[in-house]
Amino acid sequence: xxxxxxxxxxxxxxxxxxxxxxxxxxxxxxxxxxxxxxxxxxxxxxxxxxxxxxxxxxxxxxxxxxxxxxxxxxxxxxxxxxxxxxxxxxxxxxxxxxxxxx
Numbered sequence: 001x002x003x004x005x006x007x008x009x010x011x012x013x014x015x016x017x018x019x020x021x022x023x024x025x026x027x028x029x030x031x032x033x034x035x036x037x038x039x040x041x042x043x044x045x046x047x048x049x050x051x052x053x054x055x056x057x058x059x060x061x062x063x064x065x066x067x068x069x070x071x072x073x074x075x076x077x078x079x080x081x082x083x084x085x086x087x088x089x090x091x092x093x094x095x096x097x098x099x100x101x102x
Contacts, residue, residue, distance in 0.1 A: 002046065006052055009047065019034065022045075025045045026043060026045055034091070048093070048099050049097065049098060052090055052094060052097075055086070056090060057097055059083060059086055059087060059090075063083065066078050066080075
């Protein structure tokens with residue numbers, strides 16, 4: 001969508017700081033944050049998701065490597081018990097984060 005219209009409006013210094021802080025918490029620009037808010041969408045920021053995302057990415061990379069080795073015949077037996085425990089731990093963390101948001 002092409003955005004050509006500029007709508008200037010006034011806010012207090014405190015309101016500006018609050019908006020900038022909330023936008024930064026989302027990792028968004030101020031414009032993106034305000035557009036999301038006026039569209040009626042609820043914005044929820046959950047701290048700690050980045051760390052969980054990195055862990056899941058690491059596990060996914062390991063599983064891809066194991067799959068590639070298994071498909072080439074390089075590996076006969078794979079023990080995924082540690083991976084299973086790690087995924088269960090991440091699920092528990094995600095569930096606790098979701099409960100905190102509600």
